[in-house]
Amino acid sequence: MRILIALTYYRPHYSGLTIYTERQARALAARGHHVIILTSRFDPNLPAHEVINGIEIIRPKVLFRLSKGVIMPSMPFWAFNLVKQVDIVQVHVPQLDAALIALFARLLGKPLVLTYHCDLQLPRGLIHKIANRVSNLANHITAQFADVIVQNTKDYAENSPFLKKYIHKVEPVYPPIKIAKINQIDIDAFRKKYQITPDQQLLGMAARLATEKGVEYLAQALPTVLEKHPQSRVLFVGPYQDVVGEEEYAKKVQRIIEPIQDHWTFLGVLSPKEMAAFFNICDVTVLPSINSTESFGMVQVESITCGTPVIASDLPGIRIPVKESGMGIIVPPANAPAIAQAINTVLEKPEEFQSNSEVLVKQSEPQAVAIQYEKIYQKLIS
Numbered sequence: 001m002r003i004l005i006a007l008t009y010y011r012p013h014y015s016g017l018t019i020y021t022e023r024q025a026r027a028l029a030a031r032g033h034h035v036i037i038l039t040s041r042f043d044p045n046l047p048a049h050e051v052i053n054g055i056e057i058i059r060p061k062v063l064f065r066l067s068k069g070v071i072m073p074s075m076p077f078w079a080f081n082l083v084k085q086v087d088i089v090q091v092h093v094p095q096l097d098a099a100l101i102a103l104f105a106r107l108l109g110k111p112l113v114l115t116y117h118c119d120l121q122l123p124r125g126l127i128h129k130i131a132n133r134v135s136n137l138a139n140h141i142t143a144q145f146a147d148v149i150v151q152n153t154k155d156y157a158e159n160s161p162f163l164k165k166y167i168h169k170v171e172p173v174y175p176p177i178k179i180a181k182i183n184q185i186d187i188d189a190f191r192k193k194y195q196i197t198p199d200q201q202l203l204g205m206a207a208r209l210a211t212e213k214g215v216e217y218l219a220q221a222l223p224t225v226l227e228k229h230p231q232s233r234v235l236f237v238g239p240y241q242d243v244v245g246e247e248e249y250a251k252k253v254q255r256i257i258e259p260i261q262d263h264w265t266f267l268g269v270l271s272p273k274e275m276a277a278f279f280n281i282c283d284v285t286v287l288p289s290i291n292s293t294e295s296f297g298m299v300q301v302e303s304i305t306c307g308t309p310v311i312a313s314d315l316p317g318i319r320i321p322v323k324e325s326g327m328g329i330i331v332p333p334a335n336a337p338a339i340a341q342a343i344n345t346v347l348e349k350p351e352e353f354q355s356n357s358e359v360l361v362k363q364s365e366p367q368a369v370a371i372q373y374e375k376i377y378q379k380l381i382s
Helices: 016-032 077-087 098-107 126-145 153-157 163-169 184-193 216-229 247-263 273-279 297-307 320-325 338-348 358-363 366-381
Strands: 002-008 036-038 049-052 055-058 064-066 069-071 088-091 113-114 148-149 171-172 201-206 232-237 262-267 285-287 310-313 328-331
Touching: 002 016, 002 113, 002 216, 016 055, 016 088, 016 297, 016 328, 016 366, 036 077, 049 366, 064 310, 077 098, 088 098, 088 126, 088 328, 088 366, 098 126, 113 126, 113 366, 126 163, 126 184, 126 262, 148 153, 153 163, 153 171, 163 338, 184 273, 201 247, 201 297, 216 232, 216 247, 216 338, 232 273, 247 262, 262 366, 273 297, 285 297, 285 338, 297 310, 297 320, 297 358, 310 338, 320 328, 320 358
Parallel strands: 002 036, 002 088, 036 055, 088 113, 113 148, 148 171, 201 232, 201 285, 232 262, 285 310, 310 328
Antiparallel strands: 049 055, 064 069
16 A cells, blocks of 8 residues: 655654654565655755655755744645545654644545654743644644544553543554664674773663753762762763754753763764664663653663663653563652662662563564554555
8 A cells, every 4th residue: 555654854863753653664665565754854965855765755845943843835735745646644743744734634535544652842932832832733633634543552642631632543552663683793892882891880871862851860860879889871872962952951961960971971873783782781771751742762662672671750651661561660750869769779689670571572563563553554444
């Protein structure tokens, strides 16, 4: 079937949403479907049209930005013409153009699947406030036109003020998780590259340096951890410089990290093999997210797949991987002392957090996720 998937940012942009979509699109293409990605040319150096890994990517030009959203005058033209050509339309939100695409799908009689990632909570400020309201309105219009709404977990859907209104349309599907295959040579190379010594106890965090990730709470917890485990070191993986809309937050985090900078290393964006090595060598990974902008945390399942326990915030959706696998500790959000205590517990008794995660891991494989989407598409088309 011909599938149109629309979202604001796609690769090479780095975020959980773009990684999710790339894995989903590749898995669908591998199953013989024609997948078209309609996204933004957020970087003017990107081509307007290209095919990567069997996926057709179309990027209208960006005129200007509104907070983290983008305004693309040619989007209506592309959206209308592409919706006409496909069998099914899927939109990922948050996305300012989602309502328009949903309207075209309804007018042209095409089934619409809405993948709802999170309740958006932007930082304070007039521009962010306007963006929040516009995005919320667009989401409601899209949800009303959608035939099915996909969310990562039933837990998040039932606790979301937005999704509660459309709960009859919601179908839970885990995000697609893929870990590169590596060997001891890859792990040794990773240790050498980042000067990791055998005596260090590694605390991993994989995320963008963004407000909702709660990075400061891990930073505030680290001095307490160092009292018991003086060789502890945080490895932070992901974009940490010039993250759109997070400039002030980055300065705030940097001030907190400064006194402990010898125990904190920003690694930036890693290759798939390096990511696998990262999860394998860490003693524990931490997901200290603070609000509903985070709805699951795919890095948790990546960590669990590699046998590394997780400390995660007790928030809807986010707590599910640890609850399902038993591999970790759930802590109150925005609570540095609780994070410190949980880290110390895992470091001192790692054997207590090795449980059976087979079901969670299998349901999260990209092919398994693609099959679930495929069933949704086929049901709507028929």
